[in-house]
Amino acid sequence: MKQAIILVNAYTQSAAELNQPNRLREELEKYGVRAEIVRNSPGALSRDGDFCVFLDKDKYAARALEKRMRLFNRANAIEICDDKMLTYLALEGFPMPETISSLLCYTPERPVSGTLLDETERRLGYPLVVKENFGSLGKQVYLVRDRASLEKISERLKLLPHLYQKFVAESSGRDVRAICVAGEIVACMLRTHESDFRSNISVGGQGKKFEATGEMRALCREVSARLGLDYCGIDLLFGKDGWLVCEVNSNAFFGGIEGVTGVNVARAYAGHIMREIYG
Ligand SMILES: Nc1ncnc2c1ncn2[C@@H]1O[C@H](COP(=O)(O)OP(=O)(O)O)[C@@H](O)[C@H]1O
Ligand SMILES: [Mg+2]
The missing domain is CATH 3.40.50.720 (NAD(P)-binding Rossmann-like Domain)
Structure with missing residues (x-):
């Protein structure tokens, strides 16, 4: 059995x-x-x-x-994907928005590093995006418009691992979620939000079926291979020169995208598992 x-x-x-x-x-x-x-x-x-x-x-x-x-x-793939900064480092060489890591802080009574804030605003400009490394469902992703807000949020997140990222204006309120099994896109949707830069369905984004392009397929195949993933949901941003990898979810929910695309994602994943284990 x-x-x-x-x-x-x-x-x-x-x-x-x-x-x-x-x-x-x-x-x-x-x-x-x-x-x-x-x-x-x-x-x-x-x-x-x-x-x-x-x-x-x-x-x-x-x-x-x-x-x-x-x-x-695999355990290693889950660990890398759960941490947005580790994902960024593991995907070196792939098109991604420029990203700066927060600094480890052991002393809550000291103010957040001014050097970090200076370099962040110089390299990324405003608005910029701040993300907690272990966030999901859009809940720990913030848009920061000026120095005062940057200082405030950095101070609040000082003791938590987080990152600073270039805001991709072309993609504001829209992105593409691609569900991949063994590196192949099996279901794909465009997510749009009318009043928020985050297009997650969980914060009010709308999903609709999207035809994956050859370029997207090649990118997702390479990302999955680099991270050693059997299954994932890759968020792609609309960059001005092509797709940018936003993040990779090793444990992406598929209920919503199955409804939007009519694809049986669970069957595709089960099929892959059967081939891997039983040949
Ligand atoms: N650098 C960015 N520029 C523009 N929009 C972004 C950027 N990063 C994230 N977003 C938007 O915010 C959403 C949530 O960010 P993401 O990194 O996917 O975190 P989460 O794990 O919470 O989904 C993305 O789906 C996208 O719509
Ligand atoms: Mg996401």
Whole structure:
């Protein structure tokens, strides 16, 4: 009997949160795999299975479980994608907006580095984008318009890893989300927002089906290969000279894009897993 585990975050509860694991289980079952949905826990890490679809982002659990079985995605890929600054560094050479890392601060009573602020505004200009390295759903991404706001936000985020990024004006309120399986774009949507520079659906963006171009396909294939991803959602910005990689989500939700494009993403992912594990 083929068997697998689908590992979800320890605190997963709602039907909405269980949609992704349920859909994957359903599609794996069609291939004859008994897949059990398991919440992250100390005991979960000593389970047996032919493989694990790892839907949490717990890098410690991922590394522990990877000693026992193949993970989809691999632990290293999940860790790099979870951290926007690590992603930027790993994607050196790819077209991305210029990015500056925040500085590690151990002393909350000291004011944020003036050198950091000076260099940031000199290199990036205003407006500029600030992102927490571990943010998602658009919630920890901010647009900063002047020095006073830069100082304020940098002070507030001083103890958290974050980054400063050039604002891509051409892409304000729009981007493209491409879902890739084994590097191939299987579903693609244009996201637009009328009143916010962030186009995430979670902050009110609208999604509609988008025809992926050859250039986008080649870029996404190379990004997936560089990061060692089996599955991901890549956000692409409209740059003035072509596509720019905004970020890579190893654990991208596919419920919304399945609805918008009519593509069965779970089946495509399950198919890839079957080829990898059982040949
Ligand atoms: N440098 C940028 N210039 C213009 N818009 C950006 C830039 N970075 C992010 N955005 C917008 O903000 C959204 C959220 O940023 P992203 O890095 O994808 O973080 P999250 O993980 O929260 O989705 C993007 O989908 C895009 O619409
Ligand atoms: Mg994003």
